[in-house]
Amino acid sequence: MISEAARADIDRWVEKYPEEQKQSAVMAALRIVQDENGGSITTEMMDEVAAYLDMPPINVYEVATFYSMYEHKPVGKHKLCVCTNISCMLRNSKGVVDHLQEKLDIGFGEVTEDGMFSLKEVECLGACVNAPVMQVGEHYHEQLNPEKIDRLLDELRQES
């Protein structure tokens, strides 16, 4: 079931669009339910979103599988999204990836045993002048180096 709080949040998005265009809120709705569910979406949740927005479920599945920020398998509590595109590559994103993989002992698409972290390779995050860049939740971490990464991992562990 979509929670009361999530419904209220989705309703705020529905209001942004013309009355007969509730479907426009589907991207926001999927993000909201995904966040509530610890970072990934299930078929059941997509069906609930479809019912809530009066959409055929197939159209919700299409959207949920088209965009890269929706996850269909469980992810870590903190999803580390590392950009490896050109500007980051030139400033050693490979070093960032190697360091993270070594520290966490996981590869891309995997979750640490304690469920704390998962790693994801992503395309350009639009912060190229501060390369190398990684996104974690709502935040960007820029001009990364091994020390910064270690500090961040510690902070994230403490947060939980």
Add this chain to the structure above:
Amino acid sequence: MANQVCFRNNHLENSWTLAAYQSSGGYEAVKKILSEKTSPEELIDEIKLSALRGRGGAGFPTGLKWSFMPRNAPGQKYIVCNSDEGEPGTCKDRDILRYNPHQLIEGMLIAGYCIGASAGYNYIRGEFWEPYSRFEVALEEARAAGLLGDNILDSGFDFQLHSHLGAGAYVCGEETALLNSIEGKKGQPRFKPPFPAGFGLYGRPTTINNTESLASIPVILSKGGQWFLDQGLPNAGGEKLFSVSGHVNRPGNYEVPMGTPFSELLEMAGGVRDGHQLKAVIPGGSSTPVVPGDQMMGINMDYDSIASAGSMLGAGSVIVMDETTCMPRVLARLAYFYYEESCGQCTPCREGTGWLSRVTQRIEDGNGAQADIDLLDSVAGNIEGNTICALGDAAAMPVRSFLKHYRDEFQHHIDHKQCMVTSDW
């Protein structure tokens, strides 16, 4: 001169607040227009005079685009801002959202007034949660001050503005894919025609502009179209933001006049990183052809000058590479990007980007065959001009230009199964 348009307020404390924006004349342009009831035609003429060209990549004249809108047709019309910013190397719109969001709001208000739209959306890429939050706060401030909503400043003009958050898809930066995405669909580009000015968001007449284009409008109208024109070149007015990334000492966004020599821009960015030499530059974002460094040193940052070197100004995303750069490795990464981001509806793009990615990767890995170089050229040729949107061409162009200028490096990989250069990254 520098920092006179979108970055003009960045030095102010808390530059993103309404108070800061108003302290530097913010919202005066729209207030004047609404109180004097300036005719949209007159405003559009001023923007045409400014020679502002679209900052999203294609460089289409903004005034001309606005004049295509059937502004007096009955029913809803929309202004949509493209803050999807996903072209590798590009990160300027993010800084407009973070540091000068009110100037974008004012630009969208004026655009809405000019094209007869009483509603607008700002499409912000999903990863930009922080810039989105800033923009949302700015919207709230503007609403509370009566600068957005119904009957703005008692003028009778209504304008509602909202943001829409993406969820990760480069192709949504293509304007019709972006419209589909706002409609709650997969972000796949539409066939054109019909063009958005006739059939856009929800089937209504719509104008789509880049963040930087729209945020430039208030400055053009307060300082005059002639002033803006004078900052740049006769066919490309103004200052423009250039994102300089890669192997430079001070990567950053620099707002400088159109036509600034590349050598000056490079110097502003601190020059090539210490102890290294310039090898190559991608001047306008990953989709634009690569230019050898020595040639680039004689080029100015404007449409015509860069075109004379066989490339494009694009979104002004300057990617600098030094002598440690292995060109097959870079191309393989870019080819993978386009493969990953193809929306899949056109066969040449869907299949072609897969081929380009696999073949460039096997050359990079030392598993390439002699025929692979020609294969890349032919696959790229089969994509070009045969697709619904420009993503296909964007995938083909880097391949063509890398092979044109650096064929020997690809050959070396095939012959010796290893790189010609050594790199520390």
